[in-house]
Amino acid sequence: MKKIIYVMCLGAMGLISCEEEEMNRPDSSLWEVAETEQTEGTTLNVGADLFDLKIGETKQYEITEGNGDYKLSVLDSDIAEVSLQEKTLTVKGLQQGATEVVISDKNFNYKSIKLNVYITDNLIVESQDGVKISLPLGNPKVQTIQVIEGNGEYQAVPADKEIVTATVLGSSISLTGLKAGETSLTVTDSRGLSVIIPVIIEESSSPYTDEELEAFKQLTDKGYYNDWSGFILKTPKTNGFFTGDDGVKVYVSNGNNYNGTNDHFRWQKGSEGLNGSEGLILWFDTKDTTGHRTLGKKENMTMKYFKRSDTEGINIKIDKVPLDFEVIKVDEEKRLIWAVWSAQYEDVFYFGKLIMPNYAE
Incomplete structure (x- = not known):
């Protein structure tokens, strides 16, 4: 019965469907119908088992056998434009996807051909000659590469998931280096299509690669650029006593100016002091600021981190954690310093970078 209904549609209405749910849905398949025994006369054949072409590409295919008076229909005309002149089918790819083309002749023989439209013949991935990830002090680090050209629905599978893992979001591939x-x-x-990318994971004594530091030194907006994934304040903020739209307060203090307080850098959410919901303070252990904001590594510096516990109603904090702090650039004209810092406490690695004035404002 299914075959008889379909034949009536082809013959009487020129392949304009009498059963819309059967004929025009992109997800419907007529292979079972088209593969059944043909009715009479010469077998209907087309010189291809698959119409396969790129978006914007036009290809022609010939009907090699049949009984004349040919008609056709494409199940999803948004994917491809198909036309017929005598025995020649012209197919133009419009958008990525898969559908089917149904052809009939005057004896009600018919043939269904799958049609596939794709984007490109190439798969090109950023850094496909090799990816190198430096683990700061052996801690995991995430590095993202982009698919530059491809056909979507990307998958990324590491050969050794104990060394690196991968997650895919759209055309972005995030690699997490786990160990050297x-x-x-x-x-x-x-x-x-596939590409195989060599991956090298190394341990580093610095939280940043040379390339990342060079890029950072080209920035000029004052503020904190925190990269520790456990700390939520990642956007650069203006220095001084400033509260941004998200409630982040940022400070740079000189011990000689603020009631004898030690020289420090601080940012936090919430109220002043340890009443805030979360905060991070980089302290020098002296009020003498001589040399603190000149090029080089600085000693006698510690980190304090606090975060309020919603369950206990108190502040969870760590204090006087030894801190590696280095000023990597000084601009006397702009009166700015560029610095990077890192600290290790138990199993957590804290690190970030900042652009601050070389004086307290």
Whole structure:
């Protein structure tokens, strides 16, 4: 019965569907119908088992056998434009996707051909000659690479998931280096194209690579650029006693100016002092600021971090954690310093960078 209804649609209405839910849904398949025994006369054949072409590309296919008076229909005309002149089918790809083309002749023989429209014949991934990730003091680090060209639905599979893991979001691939070693990453797309990318994971004594530091030194907006994933304040903030739209207060203090308080850098959410919901303070252990904001590594510096506990109603804090702090650039004209810092406390690695005035404002 299904075959008889379909034949009536082809013959009487020129392939304009009499059963819309059967004929025009992009997800419907007519292969079972088209593969059944043909009615009479010469077998209907087209010189291809698959119409396969790129977006914007036009291809022609010939009907190699049939009984004349050919008609056709494409199940999803948004994917491809298909036309017929005598025995020649012209197919133009419009957008990525898969559908089917149904062809009939005057003897009610018919043929269904799958049609696939894709984006590109190439899969190109950023850094596909090799990815190197430096683990700050052996701690895990995330590095993101982009798929530059491909057909979507990307997958990224590391050869050794103990060395690196991968997650995919759209065309972005986030790699998390876990431990030192060498492995590879296989990236594939929906068309089955693939590239294999060498991956090297190294341990580093610095939280940043040389390339990352050079890029940071080109920035000029004053503020904190925190990269420790456990701390939520990641956007640069203006220095001084400033509260941003998200309630983040940022300070740079000189011990000689603020009631004898030691020289420090601080940012926090919430109220003053330890009444805030979360905060981080980088302290020098002396009021003498001589040399604190000149080039080089600084000694006698510690970190304090606090975060209010919602369950206990008190502040959870760590204090006087030894801090590695280095001023990597000084601009006397702009009166700015660029600095990076890091600290290790139990199993947590804290690190970040800042651009601050070389004096307290």
